[in-house]
Amino acid sequence: MAWLILLFAGIFEVVGVLGMNQIKRKPNVKAYLLFALGGLLSFACLSYAMRSLPMGTAYAIWTGIGTVGGTLTGMFFFGESKEWRRMLFIGIVLAAAVGLKLLS
Structure with missing residues (x-):
């Protein structure tokens, strides 16, 4: 259950980032x-x-979800660059999150 709540925490982090973008x-x-x-x-x-x-694990996963979610939201909804290197590093962040999950 904690992992599901942590997923929601990351999703709400992206919602907050969307709010910041709208404020801007x-x-x-x-x-x-x-x-x-x-x-x-x-x-x-x-x-x-x-x-x-x-x-440490919870914080790393939370920031990872926020980072990946914010970046993908910017790319798909706000016209930010979809360069292959950005996608590579998003994959690295996701791989690190999966690794932390497997070790916890």
Whole structure:
């Protein structure tokens, strides 16, 4: 169950990043609420998951999901570069996350 909660923590992290992007593009109440709600739910889920998972592993997975999710969101929804090297490093982050999961 902690792994599922950690996945949600990462997803909410991406929601918070989307809020930051919206604040940058067009600051309004909705953008600030998206940012605040994403961040709050992300930290709440991370905190809950860390009750069962080692802190280092949980934090690394959470940041990995946020990094990969934010990068892919930027690439597919906001026209950021889809260069092969970016995809390679996303794969490396994902491989590291899987490795941490296998060791935990």
